[in-house]
Amino acid sequence: MSGCGSGTSPESGFDDSVASGKSTEPTKTSYPLTIENCGRKVTFDKPPERVLIMNGASVGEVQAYVLLGLQDRVLANAQRVTVSDDPGMVEEVAKLPTGGTTWNKNFDVPAEKVLDLKPDLVVSTWSGGFNAESGFATRDQLAKAGINSYVNPVDCAYGATNPSAADQAAYDQQSIASTYDFVEETGAIFDVQQKAADMVAGLKKRVAAVGERVEGKERPKVLLAFPGMASMSANSLPAVFSGGVYDDIIEKAGGENSFPSDTPDPNLTSTLSAEALASAEVDVLVIGLSEPSEKSKVDQLANQLFKKYPQWKASRTQSYTFISDGAFIGPANVYAVEKIADAAHPQ
Numbered sequence: 001m002s003g004c005g006s007g008t009s010p011e012s013g014f015d016d017s018v019a020s021g022k023s024t025e026p027t028k029t030s031y032p033l034t035i036e037n038c039g040r041k042v043t044f045d046k047p048p049e050r051v052l053i054m055n056g057a058s059v060g061e062v063q064a065y066v067l068l069g070l071q072d073r074v075l076a077n078a079q080r081v082t083v084s085d086d087p088g089m090v091e092e093v094a095k096l097p098t099g100g101t102t103w104n105k106n107f108d109v110p111a112e113k114v115l116d117l118k119p120d121l122v123v124s125t126w127s128g129g130f131n132a133e134s135g136f137a138t139r140d141q142l143a144k145a146g147i148n149s150y151v152n153p154v155d156c157a158y159g160a161t162n163p164s165a166a167d168q169a170a171y172d173q174q175s176i177a178s179t180y181d182f183v184e185e186t187g188a189i190f191d192v193q194q195k196a197a198d199m200v201a202g203l204k205k206r207v208a209a210v211g212e213r214v215e216g217k218e219r220p221k222v223l224l225a226f227p228g229m230a231s232m233s234a235n236s237l238p239a240v241f242s243g244g245v246y247d248d249i250i251e252k253a254g255g256e257n258s259f260p261s262d263t264p265d266p267n268l269t270s271t272l273s274a275e276a277l278a279s280a281e282v283d284v285l286v287i288g289l290s291e292p293s294e295k296s297k298v299d300q301l302a303n304q305l306f307k308k309y310p311q312w313k314a315s316r317t318q319s320y321t322f323i324s325d326g327a328f329i330g331p332a333n334v335y336a337v338e339k340i341a342d343a344a345h346p347q
Contacts, residue, residue: 026193033189038127038156039164040139042148047190048121050075052099054136055108056125059084059093060330061152064183066092067331068195075119076101078109083292085326085335090292104135111137114147121148128159153185154178154329172263175248176207176333183331199331206334207252210341214254220344221281222255223314224327226288227301232269237277238305239269239288245329250286253340258282282312284344285320288327298322319343 034043051070053062055078062079065071066089076099084090099117104110108129114122114137122142124130130139130149139149157163157171170178180200187196224246229239243261250257258280259268287301294301302322306315314320321343326336 026187026197029188029191029193035185035189037153038151038160038167042150044148044189047073048148049073050117050119051121051123052109052114052117052119053077053079054122054124054129055079055103056129057107058125058152058328058330059325060179060328060332061123061125061182062093062096063089063325063331064179064186066096067199068183068186068190068192070186070190070192071096073190075099076109076117078103081325083289083295083324085324085332085339089325089332106134106136108134108136110135111141114142115145118145119147121150123150123152125152126155126158127151127163131159150189152178152182152329154181172244174244174264174329176203176245176252176337178245178329179331179333180204203331203334207337210253210337213347214341214345217254217345219251219254219256220283220319221258221313222250222253222284222286222340222344223258223280223282223312224250224286224288224323225305226290226327227305228290228294229269229288235272235274237269237272237274240272240277241265241288241327242268245333246327249327249333249336250340252337253344255284255340255344278309278311280312282309282314283317283319284340285312285314286327286340286343287320287322289322289324295322 032043032045034041051073052075059079059081062077065074074096077096078101081090081093101109101113128134130136132138142149154170154174156167160167183196183200187193224241225238227238230236232239240259242257242259242265244264247257247260285302285305287298289295302320309315321339323336323339326332
């Protein structure tokens with residue numbers, strides 16, 4: 001797949017010049033293009049021109065659109081980026097139109113608003129974004145209105161009633177590579193395959209560079225904790241994430257999650273006890289930021305946890321760093337890998 005030129009805005013913090021491995025040139029998209037998405041066939045007669053990006057508690061999709069230079073195709077964006085590991089990303093996303101979107105009780109765009117906007121493509125981070133019981137337009141409703149719909153492939157099983165074995169496996173085995181898949185398929189849909197290939201190559205090169213630096217070194221235990229999400233816990237503890245992309249980020253940075261899991265563990269925060277957190281092995285603390293106001297309080301947030309859990313090795317060595325959107329599936333994962341590696345294996 002080939003096509004449009006490479007390069008992204010310097011504000012994005014991503015430089016295509018670091019990309020490598022261009023020996024196989026992508027081919028140009030031939031329309032109509034039919035892809036399979038969450039068990040449905042979706043056909044594009046031409047590149048979409050009026051895209052609505054649903055919220056879904058994600059920012060990875062809109063960030064990929066920005067880095068691929070697809071801002072002019074966005075009719076309305078509901079994903080909010082208020083703090084980012086990618087320099088300039090907050091400002092870039094803020095420039096996108098919102099289409100006057102008003103959120104429903106599930107903090108996303110309700111069905112009637114989606115249909116009123118008349119997009120030609122609706123993008124959701126998860127299958128639940130098309131659940132009628134939650135007030136969303138279904139994929140069948142959209143199809144009847146001549147509107148295509150698309151779910152980030154890694155989350156086809158998330159929010160689905162009867163996901164296929166393949167979709168469930170993609171969710172269970174999610175990793176940084178899940179972002180590469182989304183970027184490459186988005187590149188095919190919009191006929192910007194070369195840009196997508198260059199972007200993925202650059203991201204892979206940055207992760208590989210960290211891998212070379214930490215190879216063979218002892219892997220410290222890393223705790224990823226979001227103090228600002230304490231409301232998710234019945235015990236008022238910081239939100240703690242494990243499994244899936246969280247473990248992959250930490251492993252690529254040369255560490256091991258303090259609470260490792262073979263698959264994503266969305267219930268860890270709600271079930272984690274104070275005793276389990278206190279007795280966890282924590283060599284490096286990674287503070288997750290959920291609000292921009294927390295950025296100036298990183299030292300304070302870390303010290304609060306160190307005082308509460310002095311038995312952690314990280315408390316004694318004062319070993320910590322911070323990330324934000326890089327913790328979740330999306331292009332910013334590479335920043336998280338680099339920052340955690342710097343804290344886990346200081347040079």
